[in-house]
Amino acid sequence: MSLLRKIFRPFMIVAPYVFRNSQTVAYPTERLVFSERFRGRHRFHFDRCIHCGVCERVCPCNSIKLVPGGPDGKRYPQIDYTTCSLCGFCVEFCPKKALEFTDLVEFSEYNRGSLIYSPERLSQVPDLKEVVPSLKRRIKSYLTDKEMKYRRVEV
Numbered sequence: 773m774s775l776l777r778k779i780f781r782p783f784m785i786v787a788p789y790v791f792r793n794s795q796t797v798a799y800p801t802e803r804l805v806f807s808e809r810f811r812g813r814h815r816f817h818f819d820r821c822i823h824c825g826v827c828e829r830v831c832p833c834n835s836i837k838l839v840p841g842g843p844d845g846k847r848y849p850q851i852d853y854t855t856c857s858l859c860g861f862c863v864e865f866c867p868k869k870a871l872e873f874t875d876l877v878e879f880s881e882y883n884r885g886s887l888i889y890s891p892e893r894l895s896q897v898p899d900l901k902e903v904v905p906s907l908k909r910r911i912k913s914y915l916t917d918k919e920m921k922y923r924r925v926e927v
């Protein structure tokens with residue numbers, strides 16, 4: 773390979789990418805729409821729970837405990853997010869679909885105690901605009917034959 777070709781080859785490789793669409797999103801003003809199977813924070817439905825304790829028993833991380841709570845003081849799941857691996861067993865095995873995943877990933881805290889979610893707290897999932905106030909656009913990604921493409925959708 774001639775010296776000139778050696779020098780210009782890297783530029784020739786990079787050049788086409790300069791004119792392609794951006795492959796990143798500018799979080800927190802933009803945020804991806806995650807897949808329906810995405811595992812973010814849980815949402816709990818009081819009205820569906822039958823207090824069977826299956827979620828507590830199947831949790832491999834011992835992150836779920838049934839604790840008294842809710843409008844009737846019966847035992848409902850509490851999740852400790854300091855140990856939860858978001859494996860999905862509790863969601864999968866709950867016979868009443870009382871637990872489900874949301875696409876909320878913005879739930880970091882400054883102390884460990886705040887990551888223990890009571891049944892009440894689990895049942896309330898804030899609106900994305902409350903959690904990410906600077907959010908202006910949501911971006912849906914999809915694959916074509918050649919590349920990943922992005923389309924804007926309503927927040």
Ligand code: SF4
Binds near residue numbers: 833855857858860
């Ligand atoms: S997602 Fe997995 S680790 Fe987290 S609470 Fe449910 S069963 Fe336990």
Ligand code: SF4
Binds near residue numbers: 821870
């Ligand atoms: S959340 Fe589901 S698995 Fe857990 S106690 Fe309630 S009904 Fe049973």
